[in-house]
Amino acid sequence: MRHIKASLPSIAVIATLIAAWWAAVIATHSLIFPTPAAVVTGTWELIAKGTLWQHIAASLMRVAIGFGLAVCVAVPLGLWMGWVRAAYRTLNPIFQILRPISPIAWIPIAILWFGIGDVSPVYLIFISSVFPMVVQTVVGVHTIEKRYLRAAENFGVSRRTLFTRVVIPAVLPQIVVGMRIGLGVAWLVVVAAEMIALHSGLGYMIMDSRNAGNRYDLVVAGMIIIGLIGLSLDGLMRLLEGNRWVRWRYAH
Amino acid sequence: MPTKIEVRNLSKSYESDKGRLEVVENVSFTVREGEFVALVGPSGCGKTTLLNLIAGFVRPDNGTVIIDGTPHSKPDSRGILISQQGSVFPWLTVRENLMFGLNAHPPADHADIADRYAEIVGLKGFEDSFPHELSGGMLKRAELARALVVKPDILYMDEPFSALDALMSLRMRNELLRILAKERHTVILITHDVEEAIHLADRILVLSSRPTRIQTTFEVPFPRPRKLTSSASQELRMSILRELGVERDAIE
Numbered sequence: 001m002r003h004i005k006a007s008l009p010s011i012a013v014i015a016t017l018i019a020a021w022w023a024a025v026i027a028t029h030s031l032i033f034p035t036p037a038a039v040v041t042g043t044w045e046l047i048a049k050g051t052l053w054q055h056i057a058a059s060l061m062r063v064a065i066g067f068g069l070a071v072c073v074a075v076p077l078g079l080w081m082g083w084v085r086a087a088y089r090t091l092n093p094i095f096q097i098l099r100p101i102s103p104i105a106w107i108p109i110a111i112l113w114f115g116i117g118d119v120s121p122v123y124l125i126f127i128s129s130v131f132p133m134v135v136q137t138v139v140g141v142h143t144i145e146k147r148y149l150r151a152a153e154n155f156g157v158s159r160r161t162l163f164t165r166v167v168i169p170a171v172l173p174q175i176v177v178g179m180r181i182g183l184g185v186a187w188l189v190v191v192a193a194e195m196i197a198l199h200s201g202l203g204y205m206i207m208d209s210r211n212a213g214n215r216y217d218l219v220v221a222g223m224i225i226i227g228l229i230g231l232s233l234d235g236l237m238r239l240l241e242g243n244r245w246v247r248w249r250y251a252h
Numbered sequence: 253m254p255t256k257i258e259v260r261n262l263s264k265s266y267e268s269d270k271g272r273l274e275v276v277e278n279v280s281f282t283v284r285e286g287e288f289v290a291l292v293g294p295s296g297c298g299k300t301t302l303l304n305l306i307a308g309f310v311r312p313d314n315g316t317v318i319i320d321g322t323p324h325s326k327p328d329s330r331g332i333l334i335s336q337q338g339s340v341f342p343w344l345t346v347r348e349n350l351m352f353g354l355n356a357h358p359p360a361d362h363a364d365i366a367d368r369y370a371e372i373v374g375l376k377g378f379e380d381s382f383p384h385e386l387s388g389g390m391l392k393r394a395e396l397a398r399a400l401v402v403k404p405d406i407l408y409m410d411e412p413f414s415a416l417d418a419l420m421s422l423r424m425r426n427e428l429l430r431i432l433a434k435e436r437h438t439v440i441l442i443t444h445d446v447e448e449a450i451h452l453a454d455r456i457l458v459l460s461s462r463p464t465r466i467q468t469t470f471e472v473p474f475p476r477p478r479k480l481t482s483s484a485s486q487e488l489r490m491s492i493l494r495e496l497g498v499e500r501d502a503i504e
Contacts, residue, residue, distance in 0.1 A: 150309060151339035155353035155402060156329045165352060169343035248342040248384055 034217035039224070042217035051205070055222075056229065058200035059190050062118060063233075066125025067186045074130045074182070075175055078137020083167065088138065095134060103128035103189045107196055121193035121201075128189045129182035136181065140174025141167065173241075173249035180237040187230045202226050253284040256438045257406065262305050262315035264298075265463075274463035275301045278315070281457060281466060285405075288432070288439045290449035293459030294496060299442045300410055302464055306440060307333050307408045319406070329353055331406035332399035336414055340383045340394050346370060347379040349394060353402040365401060372431065373397040389420040396428070400435065409441045413448070425451050429476065446492045450485050451478055458495045468495050 018036050025035045034042065046052035081088045103124050110120040144167065152166045194203025202222050209218035241250065264276040275298040283289050293299045304310040306317050308327040317324045319331070327333070340349050350366035370379050373393040383391055392413065399407060413421040425448060432439070443449050449456045449472075456470040470492060474485060 147335060147337055147339040148341060150327075150333070151341070152352075153309075154307075154327045154329065154331075154333055155355075156327075157353065157355060161352075161355075165344070165348075166341065169341070172343070245343065248382055 032214055032216050034220055038217040039220045042215070043221040043225075046205075046218065046221065052225070055200060055202050055205045056225070058204075059194065059202045060229075062121045062194075062201065063125055063183070063186045063190050066122040066190070067129050067183055069122070070126045070130040070133060070182060070186070071179060073126075074133035074178070075137055078134045078175075078178075079141060079167070079171065081134065082138040082141025082171070092138075095131060099131040099135065103185070104192055107193065110193075111196075116198065118198075121190055121198065124189050124193045125186045129186040132181040132185060133175070133178035136174050136178025137171060140171035140178075143174070144170045169245065173246040176237070176240050176243075176246050179240070180234065183233055183237055184230070187226075187233055191226055202229075253286060255282050256285040256287070256319065257283040257306065257440070258318040259283075259306060260316050260318065262302070262312050262317070264301055264305055264310065264312050276305060276312075277463035277465050279464065279466055280315075281469075283438055283440060286436045286438055288441065288452055288454045290441045290443055290453035290456045291459055292443055292446060292449050292456055292492065292496070293464060294461050295444055297459050297461045298464035299444075299459060302459070303333070303408055303410050303440065303442050307331055309333070329402045330404055331408055332402065332404040333408040333410065334395055334399055334412045336411040338391055338395050338415075340391055340398065342383045345380050345382055346375055346386075346394050346397075349383070350398050350401050352398065369397040369401040370394075372400070373427065388416050389424060392416065392424055393427070396431070400431065400437075403435075404437065406438045406440070409439060411443055411445075412441075414443070414445065421448070428452065433476075446489050446496070447480060449492070450474075450488055451480055456492060458492060 022036050025033055043052070081091055106124055106127055107120075110123050114120045114123055148166055148170060152162050157165070190201065191203040191206075194201035195207045196203075198204045202225060206219050206222040209215040209222065240246070259279060259281050262276055262279045263274075265272050265274045267273075279302060281289075291299055291302065301310060305312050308317070308325055308331075311325065341352070344352065347363060347366045347370065350369055351362040354362045354365060367376075367379055370376060373396055375390060375393050375397060378386065378390065383394065386394065395412075413424045416424060429452065439452075441449070441452060453472055456472060457466050458468045458470070459465070460467045470488060472488065474482070478485065
């Protein structure tokens with residue numbers, strides 16, 4: 001009950017926005033911009049045809065592969081760069097230069113290298129989500145409190161134990177934060193990449209709806225679906241934060 | 253009793269913006285096996301640095317520490333440091349923390365040994381709890397148990413109970429004495445609390461302000477359990493406070 005009460009204001013805001021949108025379309029007699037009702041019918045049409053699921057599945061699959069690869073690279077690389085000073089000094093400047101480059105700027109190069117297909121968006125997702133995750137992991141290693149490393153040294157444990165029982169668990173909460181950021185970026189990028197060069201996915205669906213007869217009801221439907229899926233992905237990563245392995249970080 | 257620790261001419265200084273900062277100056281003393289020695293000094297005098305030098309966490313500029321007749325320069329599990337802030341790993345349960353240092357034992361026994369020590373310090377029933385679920389006093393018990401479980405010869409204690417409230421601090425002192433009566437460890441305790449030193453130690457070394465030197469030594473001849481309110485211990489307390497430069501008016 002309290003939960004429902006707490007979300008009442010935001011529900012009210014959303015309802016107001018939808019009402020304002022509806023009123024504006026009617027007032028301006030717009031022939032192209034859809035009413036909320038048109039968006040709902042458009043969405044229903046996509047569901048009925050079955051194409052919506054195909055586009056969602058295509059986008060999610062690309063994100064899963066690109067993001068998965070990025071995690072596999074970023075976590076070990078971040079741990080290594082965080083732990084070995086020389087590695088940090090050598091690689092950090094390169095990362096700092098590559099990091100601020102928008103993933104969109106990589107699109108021409110991705111097309112040049114991988115052509116128009118599934119590899120390009122996967123590459124773009126990889127390149128855009130790997131940097132935030134490396135950075136977070138490095139920060140995680142660098143901010144392990146000295147007293148814990150000192151205690152580990154005191155007990156004379158092996159390097160292996162030091163890593164598996166101290167370093168990795170200590171950094172895990174930061175890794176999860178990095179993954180949350182990385183997945184958010186990945187979802188932004190897949191849609192942008194699909195708009196340019198593909199034949200499936202939510203980004204493609206949006207561009208295709210516009211090109212094939214100004215179906216702005218489907219454009220808006222696509223946008224809302226992208227937003228909702230992004231929200232769910234973030235919710236999924238939040239679940240990770242409640243995991244027993246990182247919960248200690250958020251206690252107190 | 254044979255000599256356990258021999259501290260010979262230890263000196264340490266640090267470079268700072270304002271030039272060389274002498275922290276420890278030519279400190280020498282010996283500790284017998286099973287003896288409890290308290291180092292008492294004003295805050296900021298370099299007590300912690302001195303203890304870190306003895307435990308091997310910091311390298312001295314000059315001097316050596318000899319333990320059991322051999323020079324000692326690196327920390328190991330024969331001497332466990334218990335610090336003021338504590339270093340119980342927040343990502344491990346009490347049992348996992350206690351099992352952390354048990355390399356030498358066959359793995360099958362680890363949990364049993366850990367649980368036995370949890371019981372000794374009064375943490376029975378909390379073996380599966382995470383540190384953030386424990387109170388400050390229980391956290392100290394866990395820290396103590398993790399140190400005891402590896403059967404160290406020496407405990408280095410750096411103001412171990414000063415973050416606790418007065419009542420809990422007193423309770424932990426009694427707990428420590430109870431355990432030490434059973435398992436004879438050699439202890440070096442750093443404290444600024446004269447009463448705590450008189451309660452616990454066999455011998456009290458009063459340190460000067462920075463750079464720290466040993467100013468005076470007091471034997472504590474009282475049998476245990478000690479009455480801190482006895483006139484003899486009050487007399488000793490005042491002598492020590494006088495050594496520390498506390499005004500006569502303030503203590504009488």
